Amino acid sequence: MNPAADIPASVRSELLDLLDEVRSLPDERPDDAHSRITVVEAIETGLEGNASIGALIADPDGRVVLSERNRMFFPRFRSDLHAEMTLLTRYENEHAPKADLRGHTLVTSLEPCEMCTIRIINSGVTSCLYVASDLGKGGITGPNRLAPHWARLAEHQNFAAADCSDRLAEISLAAFEATIGGVIRKLMARRLLEGS
Numbered sequence: 001m002n003p004a005a006d007i008p009a010s011v012r013s014e015l016l017d018l019l020d021e022v023r024s025l026p027d028e029r030p031d032d033a034h035s036r037i038t039v040v041e042a043i044e045t046g047l048e049g050n051a052s053i054g055a056l057i058a059d060p061d062g063r064v065v066l067s068e069r070n071r072m073f074f075p076r077f078r079s080d081l082h083a084e085m086t087l088l089t090r091y092e093n094e095h096a097p098k099a100d101l102r103g104h105t106l107v108t109s110l111e112p113c114e115m116c117t118i119r120i121i122n123s124g125v126t127s128c129l130y131v132a133s134d135l136g137k138g139g140i141t142g143p144n145r146l147a148p149h150w151a152r153l154a155e156h157q158n159f160a161a162a163d164c165s166d167r168l169a170e171i172s173l174a175a176f177e178a179t180i181g182g183v184i185r186k187l188m189a190r191r192l193l194e195g196s
């Protein structure tokens, strides 16, 4: 944990409540078990001062081989370390030189952004499921269209909402929305400091 996480007490309290609830929910839908792991990762990294997003890779038999989380601000600032990026970088390093993700599924607690969508396409993972949609803003349901070469590669992959309980998706989105404002403020503060 990050002892110096600079998050408001109200946000910490909300995240802890969500963590209790997500751990107590019964598994009802086929993707609930995987979804829950990503949402727990998401809430825990929110408590560390990062944006609340978690992700995992499951093998063709559904076994979780790796789970990770957003690490943009903790343990140090790294602008590329969204949850999916952290996950894929670690997987590719640990499984070099092949890192073959055919038949595997990447589950993320929130619909991936444009950067992560392209990284997921490049990784060659067969399926990408997201627990909560980032409607109108994410890399899948948002307004931006993929360039033709990315779109061609993505034809061989499945991007879809996870088949999970509605409450899990609500908790995932609530955790993200509780933390994203603070992250944007920290990014803005870095700019103001660097410009002065």
Ligand SMILES: [Zn+2]
Pocket (backbone or CB within 6 Å): 082, 083, 084, 112, 113, 114, 115, 116, 117
């Ligand atoms: Zn991203």
